[in-house]
Amino acid sequence: MVNRKVLTLDEFTIFQKRQFASATGELSGLLRDIGLASKRINVEVNKAGLVDILGDHGSTNVQGEEVKKLDIYANDQMIRVLQHGISCAGIGSEEIDDFVIFDDEVSLNSKYVVMFDPLDGSGNIDVNISIGTIFSVFKRITPLGTPVTKADFLQRGDRQVAAGYVIYGSSTMLVYATRRGVNGFTLDPAIGEFCLSHPNIKCPPTGNIYSVNHGNYYQYDKGIQEYINACQQKTKSTGGPYTQRYIGSMVADVHRNLLKGGIFMYPTTRDKPKGKLRLMYECNPFAFIVEMAGGRATDGKKRILEVEPNDLHQRSALFIGSPLMMDELEKYYPLA
Ligand code: AHM
Ligand code: MG
Numbered sequence: 550m551v552n553r554k555v556l557t558l559d560e561f562t563i564f565q566k567r568q569f570a571s572a573t574g575e576l577s578g579l580l581r582d583i584g585l586a587s588k589r590i591n592v593e594v595n596k597a598g599l600v601d602i603l604g605d606h607g608s609t610n611v612q613g614e615e616v617k618k619l620d621i622y623a624n625d626q627m628i629r630v631l632q633h634g635i636s637c638a639g640i641g642s643e644e645i646d647d648f649v650i651f652d653d654e655v656s657l658n659s660k661y662v663v664m665f666d667p668l669d670g671s672g673n674i675d676v677n678i679s680i681g682t683i684f685s686v687f688k689r690i691t692p693l694g695t696p697v698t699k700a701d702f703l704q705r706g707d708r709q710v711a712a713g714y715v716i717y718g719s720s721t722m723l724v725y726a727t728r729r730g731v732n733g734f735t736l737d738p739a740i741g742e743f744c745l746s747h748p749n750i751k752c753p754p755t756g757n758i759y760s761v762n763h764g765n766y767y768q769y770d771k772g773i774q775e776y777i778n779a780c781q782q783k784t785k786s787t788g789g790p791y792t793q794r795y796i797g798s799m800v801a802d803v804h805r806n807l808l809k810g811g812i813f814m815y816p817t818t819r820d821k822p823k824g825k826l827r828l829m830y831e832c833n834p835f836a837f838i839v840e841m842a843g844g845r846a847t848d849g850k851k852r853i854l855e856v857e858p859n860d861l862h863q864r865s866a867l868f869i870g871s872p873l874m875m876d877e878l879e880k881y882y883p884l885a
Contacts, residue, residue, distance in 0.1 A: 558584050558723065558734045558743040565729070575636040576711060576727070579661055579686060582634040584723060584734075584743055586626040587682055587715040590668070591736065593622055594717040597674050619674055620644055623667035623682060636661050638689055639697035641861050643667070643830040648861060650696045658693050661686050661710065662701045664861075666830040670798030679718035681800025685834040686711040702829070702861060706854035712834035716800050724750065724804070726841040747808075752844035755873035756810020760795045760802045768818035772882030779881065799826065803835050803869060807842060812870035812878060816849065824848070824866035828858055832865045845875040850885035 556564065562577035597619060624644040631637040632651050639656075641648040641664040651657070665684040673680055688710050689701040713725030721736040723743050733747030759780045766774060780791045794811070796802050803813050817824050826832050836846035836853035846853040846869040856865065868878060 556745040558745070561732065561734070561745050575660060576686070578634055579631075579636040579663065580711070580713075580725060582630040582636065583627070583663075583682075583684055583713070583715075586623075586630040587721070587723060588736065588741060589626045590619075590623045590682060590715070591717055591721045593619060594668075594674070594680065620668045620671050627663075627665055627667050627682070627684075631663055632656065635659060637663050639701065640665065641702045641829060643669075643827055643862070646862075648697070648699060648702050652696055657696065660688055660693060662689050662697055663687075664702060664829050664833075666827070669800055669831065670796075673796075673798050678796060679716055679798055679801040681717060681798065681804075682715040683800060683831055683834050684713055685709055685829065685837070699861070703858045705857060706828075706833035706836055707852075709833065709837045709854075712837040714800050714804070714834065714838070716804050718801060718804075722746070722804075724807075724838065726838040728841065731838055731842045750807065750842050752807050752839055752842040753810030753871055754843070756806065756812070756871045757791050758794050758806055758809060758811030759791045759874075760793070760806060760811060760813040762795060762797070762815070763793070765816075765818045765820075768820060769816050770882065773814070773816045776878050776881035779877075799831060799835070803839070806870050807839060807844070810871045810874075812868065812874040814869075814878075815867045817866045821864070823864040826865060826867050828853070828856060828863045828865040829861055832867045832869075835867075835869055839869050843872065844870055845872050846870075847875070847884060849882060 562580055566572045566574050566577050624642055635655055636659050638659040639650045639662050643666040663686050669683050670680040687704050689697055691698055691701055711727045715723045722733055724733040731750040734743035735746040737744050780789050783790055806813050815826050832853050839846050848866045
């Protein structure tokens with residue numbers, strides 16, 4: 550047992566690894582690599598208002614959306630640490646059309662692939678609102694020593710080995726989940742280390758917050774509208790009225806609801822009939838994290854983690870949060 554009150558991320562993962570004689574330490578290595586990338590991203594996010602790094606990069610990403618410079622910086626940092634590490638055989642990124650094979654000898658023999666959204670909510674950068682990095686880890690299904698293929702990436706969410714996010718907020722936090730639980734680490738800027746601040750995070754069974762883009766209200770299905778109405782009324786079924794909180798930065802919205810109890814919804818709309826959020830880079834990792842903390846996540850029809858992916862960039866609706874609030878939603882908007 551480490552005889553100190555606060556464990557750093559490295560100490561924590563090493564401590565966990567020591568409990569499994571058979572563990573190779575590759576997953577710990579991966580988390581360390583992502584922790585390093587996020588510290589570098591954090592430095593740039595923090596000075597975004599100071600340097601000439603703001604603004605559009607002048608290109609569009611594969612979804613036809615505007616790309617900011619920091620997205621590209623964050624993407625490069627994630628790729629660099631994962632490629633130089635010893636645990637990752639390839640990546641998929643929200644910013645890149647196709648997956649990337651790491652074909653050096655060490656990487657070819659690594660057992661994990663990582664999918665990430667390097668900087669989610671980046672539309673909020675220039676107004677000083679929290680943004681985040683989201684990641685999802687799968688064990689490759691192709692043999693070690695060979696280049697990864699698309700099949701390694703297009704795995705169902707319930708095959709994730711780990712998932713996490715970093716929130717660049719009033720403090721910077723890294724939260725990651727494995728099947729053993731969910732833990733949160735706050736960056737101590739004095740020593741540049743993530744320190745265990747939120748051990749064994751549990752999603753409260755219910756809460757008082759609903760998060761949805763109200764501007765789209767008239768585009769939602771009737772059942773969703775009725776649930777939102779119920780959230781605003783003091784009805785027998787909801788016990789409301791609930792508080793509405795929507796930042797428009799998923800990492801911040803889901804993080805708050807995970808800690809305080811609540812429900813986050815991004816339903817399909819007439820404009821976005823498949824939903825806005827990406828299954829592989831946003832919905833799957835958050836569904837894994839929230840389920841591991843005792844919450845639930847669906848696309849309105851089924852568990853997110855049971856959706857069979859067919860495209861690296863596929864969109865999905867998302868409903869995620871405290872289990873009793875999800876039950877309540879489903880009375881108005883039943884699963885398929
Ligand atoms: P992004 O990946 O382009 O940053 O978009 C994802 C973000 C989420 O963080 C957030 O929940 C959502 O878009 C907000 O969308 P909207 O402005 O339509 O409510
Ligand atoms: Mg995103």
